[in-house]
Every structure is written in C-alpha cells, then in structure tokens.
Amino acid sequence: MLKIENLSKTYANNIKAVDNISFEIKSGDMFGFIGHNGAGKTTTLKCVAGILEFEQGEIFINGKNVKKDPVGCKSDIAYIPDNPDVYESLTGIQYINFIADIFKVSKHERERLTEHYAKQLTFTEALGDLISSYSHGMKQKLVIISALVHSPKLLILDEPFTGLDPQAAFTVKEIMKNLCKEGGAVFFSTHVLDVAEKICNKVAIIKKGKLVALGDIQTVIKDRSLENTFMELAINE
Amino acid sequence: MNSLFTLIKADLVNSYKLNGLKDPKNRTKAIGMAAIAFLVVAVCFLYIGGASLIISDVLLQMQLLEVLLVFTFALPLFMLFFMDVYKMPSILFSFSDYDMLMSLPIKDTTVLAAKIIKLMLNGYLWQFLMGFPIFLVYCIKTPQLNILTIVLYVLLFLVIPFLPMSIGSFVGLIVARISAKMRSKNVVIIIGSFVLLVLIMGISFSVQNLADKEALVDAVSKISGIESSFFLFKMYVDSVARFNIVSLLLFLAIFVLPFILFIYLFGKSFKKINSSMMETKAKHNIKNIKYNMDSPVIAIFKKELRAYTHCTIYIVNTFFGMVMLFVASIALLVSDFDFNSVFSEFSELGFNPADFKMVAIALFFGFCIMMSSTTASSISLEGKNLWIIKSLPVKPETIFMGKMMLGLAVTLPIGIISSFLVYIGIGLNFFEWFVIFILVIAYGFLSSVLGLFMNLLFPKIEFKSPTEVVKQSASVGLTILAGMLLAVLPMIISPIVNVNVNLFILLVSGVYALLTYMIWFFVKTKGVKKFQKL
Numbered sequence: 001m002l003k004i005e006n007l008s009k010t011y012a013n014n015i016k017a018v019d020n021i022s023f024e025i026k027s028g029d030m031f032g033f034i035g036h037n038g039a040g041k042t043t044t045l046k047c048v049a050g051i052l053e054f055e056q057g058e059i060f061i062n063g064k065n066v067k068k069d070p071v072g073c074k075s076d077i078a079y080i081p082d083n084p085d086v087y088e089s090l091t092g093i094q095y096i097n098f099i100a101d102i103f104k105v106s107k108h109e110r111e112r113l114t115e116h117y118a119k120q121l122t123f124t125e126a127l128g129d130l131i132s133s134y135s136h137g138m139k140q141k142l143v144i145i146s147a148l149v150h151s152p153k154l155l156i157l158d159e160p161f162t163g164l165d166p167q168a169a170f171t172v173k174e175i176m177k178n179l180c181k182e183g184g185a186v187f188f189s190t191h192v193l194d195v196a197e198k199i200c201n202k203v204a205i206i207k208k209g210k211l212v213a214l215g216d217i218q219t220v221i222k223d224r225s226l227e228n229t230f231m232e233l234a235i236n237e
Numbered sequence: 238m239n240s241l242f243t244l245i246k247a248d249l250v251n252s253y254k255l256n257g258l259k260d261p262k263n264r265t266k267a268i269g270m271a272a273i274a275f276l277v278v279a280v281c282f283l284y285i286g287g288a289s290l291i292i293s294d295v296l297l298q299m300q301l302l303e304v305l306l307v308f309t310f311a312l313p314l315f316m317l318f319f320m321d322v323y324k325m326p327s328i329l330f331s332f333s334d335y336d337m338l339m340s341l342p343i344k345d346t347t348v349l350a351a352k353i354i355k356l357m358l359n360g361y362l363w364q365f366l367m368g369f370p371i372f373l374v375y376c377i378k379t380p381q382l383n384i385l386t387i388v389l390y391v392l393l394f395l396v397i398p399f400l401p402m403s404i405g406s407f408v409g410l411i412v413a414r415i416s417a418k419m420r421s422k423n424v425v426i427i428i429g430s431f432v433l434l435v436l437i438m439g440i441s442f443s444v445q446n447l448a449d450k451e452a453l454v455d456a457v458s459k460i461s462g463i464e465s466s467f468f469l470f471k472m473y474v475d476s477v478a479r480f481n482i483v484s485l486l487l488f489l490a491i492f493v494l495p496f497i498l499f500i501y502l503f504g505k506s507f508k509k510i511n512s513s514m515m516e517t518k519a520k521h522n523i524k525n526i527k528y529n530m531d532s533p534v535i536a537i538f539k540k541e542l543r544a545y546t547h548c549t550i551y552i553v554n555t556f557f558g559m560v561m562l563f564v565a566s567i568a569l570l571v572s573d574f575d576f577n578s579v580f581s582e583f584s585e586l587g588f589n590p591a592d593f594k595m596v597a598i599a600l601f602f603g604f605c606i607m608m609s610s611t612t613a614s615s616i617s618l619e620g621k622n623l624w625i626i627k628s629l630p631v632k633p634e635t636i637f638m639g640k641m642m643l644g645l646a647v648t649l650p651i652g653i654i655s656s657f658l659v660y661i662g663i664g665l666n667f668f669e670w671f672v673i674f675i676l677v678i679a680y681g682f683l684s685s686v687l688g689l690f691m692n693l694l695f696p697k698i699e700f701k702s703p704t705e706v707v708k709q710s711a712s713v714g715l716t717i718l719a720g721m722l723l724a725v726l727p728m729i730i731s732p733i734v735n736v737n738v739n740l741f742i743l744l745v746s747g748v749y750a751l752l753t754y755m756i757w758f759f760v761k762t763k764g765v766k767k768f769q770k771l
Binding site for chain 2: 046049050051053071072073074075077079081083085086087088089090091093094097098099100101102103104106107110111114127128129
C-alpha cells in the first residue's frame with residue numbers, strides 16, 4: 001500500500017526534518033507514527049500526501065511513485081491534517097461537494113457516504129452551515145467526512161483525535177478499523193500512546209528525523225507498555 | 238480610570254503595531270510604514286488645502302467665503318457617517334477581543350468606553366485630515382478673523398464625531414443584526430464601499446473641475462443654496478462665523494444629546510447585545526444540503542467564487558476597476574456631454590480625433606481591466622488552506638485554470654457590457670466596437686494570467702489578515718504596475734506607428750494574446766514547480 005525508501009527532507013534553514021527513513025505499510029495495516037513535537041512526523045505525512053517536496057528517497061503508493069505520478073497517488077489517499085484549516089466561506093456540504101467533485105465521486109455515492117458518515121459523527125444538522133461557524137471539533141469532523149467520501153485506500157491522519165469529543169473519537173477509531181478490515185490501510189501520527197497501543201498492529205517511533213523503532217507493536221514494546229518504550233527510546237538517550 | 242487608560246493604550250499599541258518601533262528586527266519596516274503614513278497624511282492635507290485655496294479666491298470675490306466652513310464641516314461629517322456604519326459592527330459588536338476583555342475584572346462600561354474613545358480618536362483624525370486644511374484656508378483668507386471663530390471651531394470639532402457615532406452605531410447594530418441572519422454578510426459593506434469610492438472619485442473630479450472659474454461660480458451658487466437649505470450646515474456656519482448662540486446651542490444639542498442617549502441605552506445592554514450576537518445555536522440550515530456534481534475545474538472555480546464573495550477587501554480591491562469602467566460607461570450613455578468635441582480638441586496637438594478617441598477608449602478599458610486581477614493574490618490567499626489544494630488529485634494547471642476563471646468572470650462580463658455601452662454612448666461604428674470587444678477579451682486573459690504568474694513568483698502564504706495579501710503584497714503591486722504599463726503602452730506607441738488605429742488595436746490585442754500564451758507556458762512549466770515548492 002505505502003512504501004517509503006530512504007526518505008530525507010531538509011528545510012531551507014538546513015535542518016534535516018526527516019533523515020533517511022524507510023518502512024512499508026501493507027493492506028490491512030493500522031500504522032501508528034509516534035514521536036515528540038518536531039520529530040518529523042508531520043513532515044513525513046505531508047511528503048506522503050504530496051504536499052511537501054522531498055530531495056532524497058522515494059515514496060510509492062500502490063506501486064505508483066509520488067514524484068512521478070502525484071495525481072495517481074493522491075487519488076488513492078486521503079490526508080487529514082492536525083489543524084483542520086478549511087475554506088471558511090463555504091458551507092460543510094459545499095466543501096464535501098468540492099472534494100467529491102475533484103475525486104469524481106458520483107452523486108449517488110457522495111450522498112450515500114456523506115449521510116452515512118455524517119450520521120455516525122452526529123454532523124448531519126451542521127452540513128448546511130457555514131464552516132466559519134464551526135468549532136475546532138466540527139471542522140475536524142467535516143475534514144474526516146470529506147476524506148471518507150471518496151473511499152480512500154490509504155488514510156493518512158495527523159493527530160486525528162485532537163479536538164474530537166469522546167463519542168466522535170470512538171467513531172473515528174471504528175472507522176479506521178473498518179477501513180483496515182476492508183483491505184485499506186491507515187497511517188497516522190499520535191501522541192495518545194494508549195490508543196496507539198490498542199488499535200495499531202504496527203508502530204514506528206521517530207526521533208530527530210530518524211526512526212528509532214519500527215515493526216509489529218508486540219515486537220517493539222515486548223513486555224512493556226508503549227508509553228514506557230517511547231519514554232525509553234525517544235526521551236532518554 | 239487606570240484600567241480605561243490601560244485598555245486604550247493596549248488597543249492603540251496593537252492596532253497601530255507600535256511595538257514594531259521597539260523591536261530592532263522590525264524597526265526599519267515600522268519606520269518605513271510610519272513615513273508612508275505621514276506622507277499620505279501630508280499629501281491629503283496639501284491636496285485638500287490646495288483645492289480650498291483655489292476656491293477661496295472666487296469665494297472672496299463673491300463674498301461667500303463662509304462656504305468653506307460648510308466644507309470644513311460637511312466633508313468629514315459624511316466620511317464619519319460612512320466610516321462609523323462601516324466600522325461599528327466590528328468595534329462595538331462581536332469584536333475579536335470580546336471574550337478576553339469581558340473576562341477581565343473591569344466594568345462592562347469601561348470596555349465600552351475604551352471602544353468609543355478609540356472610535357472618537359479616529360473621528361478626530363478624519364476631521365483633522367479633511368476639515369482642518371479647509372478651516373486653515375478660511376482663517377488665512379478671512380479679513381480680521383475673530384478669535385472666537387477658532388474657539389468655536391475647536392469646540393464643535395470635539396463634538397462633531399458624536400452624531401455620526403450615534404447614528405453609525407444604530408445603523409451598524411441593524412446591519413449587524415441583519416447580516417448575522419444573512420449568508421451574504423458582506424453585501425451591505427461591499428456596496429457601501431463601492432458607493433464611497435465612486436463618491437470620492439466624483440468629488441475629486443469635481444474639485445479638479447472647480448479650477449475652471451465658470452464651473453466654480455456655478456458650483457458655489459449651488460453650495461450656498463445648500464447652506465441655506467440644509468439646517469445643519471446653516472447652524473454650523475451661524476455658530477462659527479456669526480456667533481449665533483441659539484444655533485450653537487441647537488447644534489450642540491443635536492450632536493450631543495443622541496450620543497448621551499446612545500451611551501445610556503447601549504451601556505445598559507452592551508453585554509446583552511453582544512452575548513446574543515455571539516450565540517452559536519443558530520438554526521441549522523438543513524434545506525441547504527444539496528448534492529451537486531461538477532468537473533474539477535468548475536469545482537475549483539466555484540470554490541474561488543465563494544471565497545471571493547466572502548472577502549470584502551478582496552472584492553473592493555479587485556472589482557473597483559470594473560465598477561469604475563461600468564459607471565463611466567453608463568455616464569457616457571446618459572450624459573448629454575459631447576465627448577467627440579473633447580477628442581477633436583486634440584487635433585490641435587497633432588492627433589487625429591477619431592484615432593485619439595479609439596486609443597483613449599482602449600487605454601481606459603486596459604487600465605480598468607488590468608487593475609482588476611483577482612489571480613494576483615489568489616494563490617497567496619489559500620494561506621493555511623494550501624494543504625487542501627496541494628493534496629488534491631488534480632494537476633496544478635487545473636487549479637490555475639479554476640483560479641483564472643474567476644479572474645475572467647470578474648473582468649469579461651462587465652468589460653463586454655461596457656463596450657456595448659460605449660458603442661452606443663460615444664457612437665462608435667460596429668467595426669470600432671468589435672475592435673474594442675477583441676481588446677477586452679485580450680486584456681481579460683492577460684490580466685488573469687499575469688496575476689497568476691506574479692503570485693507564483695512572489696507568494697505570501699503566511700499572513701494575519703487578507704488585507705496584507707490583497708493590498709500590500711509584492712505580487713499585487715507588481716501586477717498592477719505591469720498592467721498599467723501594458724495599458725499605457727499602446728497609447729505611447731500609437732502616434733509613432735503609421736497604421737490605421739483599428740488595425741493597430743487589433744495588432745496590440747494579437748501581441749497581448751501571444752504574451753498571454755507565453756506567460757501561460759511559463760506558468761505551466763516553472764510555475765507548477767514553484768507551486769509544488771510552496
């Protein structure tokens with residue numbers, strides 16, 4: 001589903017945000033990406049989503065190269081950022097229609113999926129309202145619905161549970177699990193280690209742009225908790 | 238009192254970015270901005286003062302120097318009426334720092350007073366800029382000026398902002414109430430802005446026409462008529478120049494009493510009104526849920542259009558040229574003025590009047606269309622939302638086309654309608670209209686692609702307010718500058734080349750079409766790479 005080979009990304013101030021990382025996410029994987037603030041999680045996610053250019057390495061989505069076939073790669077994924085900045089001058093439904101138009105989702109399918117996910121996230125009533133009137137959590141829900149309306153094969157989420165109410169967070173976790181069960185994959189960053197430990201089958205811990213742990217969750221944490229493992233690997237030298 | 242002073246100080250430091258002067262990193266920029274502001278004030282002051290000086294000689298001859306006092310009072314008053322209606326909703330209702338201020342251990346009335354005092358300071362600034370230079374000329378030109386005139390001027394100077402503020406608050410409250418229920422919140426503000434801009438243009442043209450003595454005599458007779466027929470003007474002149482105590486008291490009552498009433502009523506319900514305005518439990522618009530299908534380009538165009546209509550500053554800045562073109566074209570149609578006689582005057586300068594007419598029309602159309610580039614800031618305005626278009630499975634060219642379509646939607650319909658109006662208004666023949674029509678199309682495309690090109694070269698993705706992008710960004714400034722050059726260029730070249738003027742304009746359109754294609758080619762190649770690096 002997703003293959004990252006020797007990815008490196010340096011910012012203009014010569015800071016190496018991501019330093020030669022490689023891993024693979026297969027169909028059905030729920031992949032947690034963990035690291036402290038500024039470790040390189042968002043940069044990696046943005047490179048995969050085709051938002052950031054990178055100078056070294058390759059990223060493949062379903063065998064397609066992100067650099068060579070960006071449009072083809074983006075057609076298979078949905079990216080949900082940590083801060084849901086969306087067009088405030090649009091209504092929720094206008095934004096969903098906009099995304100669905102770009103992904104060429106049929107009228108019937110967008111209606112079915114929007115109603116389905118909006119109901120799950122208790123968002124139906126707010127669909128016709130202007131996004132500028134939404135709270136942070138509502139914007140987050142809208143971005144999640146618009147990401148799911150085109151049935152992505154790979155879901156990329158940056159801190160997906162920030163700002164969500166407990167019920168919505170539970171629903172999102174269920175949606176993520178279902179997507180994996182149906183043959184898709186989820187690649188998400190999080191600071192909520194308990195959640196990562198419960199729902200992920202694979203994790204990677206990134207520190208100062210380099211991977212310090214990678215693999216099946218049980219292999220990585222062994223007989224400890226993910227929190228203890230993270231503290232040991234990422235905080236202590 | 239201390240908390241009031243602290244609030245006003247903090248508000249002024251924040252609004253006028255005074256801390257920039259303390260910060261060594263931003264000091265140069267802050268000093269530069271202050272110098273520009275000072276220059277604008279000086280130019281404004283000199284322009285109004287100069288115009289008053291020109292008028293004053295004629296007024297003196299007609300023994301109507303007091304008309305200057307009408308201007309001293311009326312110009313800032315009208316400006317303040319508009320400004321207060323325009324600014325009131327954002328200053329007194331649902332203001333951005335409401336939550337922060339209301340959580341502080343200070344009285345609600347102190348918060349209200351701080352806001353009102355800030356508005357009053359603003360009012361005094363406008364009065365000083367627009368009214369004081371005229372009063373200065375009045376003082377200079379009045380033989381044996383009575384010191385009481387100056388004292389009364391200062392007294393009334395202090396109370397004049399009260400009435401616009403009271404009425405502005407009332408109208409602003411109604412506007413805020415209505416707009417809170419409307420989807421197109423900005424319609425009132427946008428229309429108001431255009432009316433003001435057209436009025437300013439109209440006034441500045443009239444002031445220039447006043448240099449003509451006959452027109453001035455005619456205008457003065459009309460204005461002196463207004464003075465006697467409009468009681469507020471009469472009262473002001475009676476108070477300041479004739480020391481009529483009844484007029485003075487009446488004037489003070491009219492300006493001060495509504496203000497006291499406003500403070501009393503609004504002070505009591507300030508918190509209640511703001512709380513009700515901030516309620517987010519508005520009725521959900523379920524009827525508004527419609528599932529429509531469009532192509533990606535149209536979807537991007539529609540998204541751009543919605544963002545455009547919701548950003549007042551974006552519309553006002555990029556649509557004014559087209560409003561100007563349309564208003565001028567309507568004026569040509571309805572005015573009985575013989576424009577052809579104006580063009581024939583240029584024959585004395587060696588121009589063929591028919592040729593000059595076409596070149597002048599081409600210049601005006603070019604000028605208006607080239608200053609209406611929406612694309613010059615459309616990439617920048619994506620700002621924090623840039624991740625959306627960058628993560629979409631569409632080629633950057635598709636995004637660019639959607640953005641350019643908005644530019645064309647702004648310029649072409651009004652440009653084409655205006656060409657029809659000019660065709661009828663000036664009496665062009667069909668071929669001449671066709672030439673202008675082709676030019677409008679060429680300028681429309683060039684304006685769109687040029688703006689996009691500049692915005693890709695000089696993007697400004699990080700900003701606090703859209704004003705920074707729409708008014709102050711390098712891409713907008715350079716697009717307008719390049720646009721002006723491209724509009725003026727045919728006018729400069731025309732007398733040099735010995736070609737039929739219609740053929741010449743068609744040739745210019747062809748060259749500009751080629752230029753458009755060349756810029757589009759750059760946008761499709763290097764522009765895409767620049768976009769990907771954002």
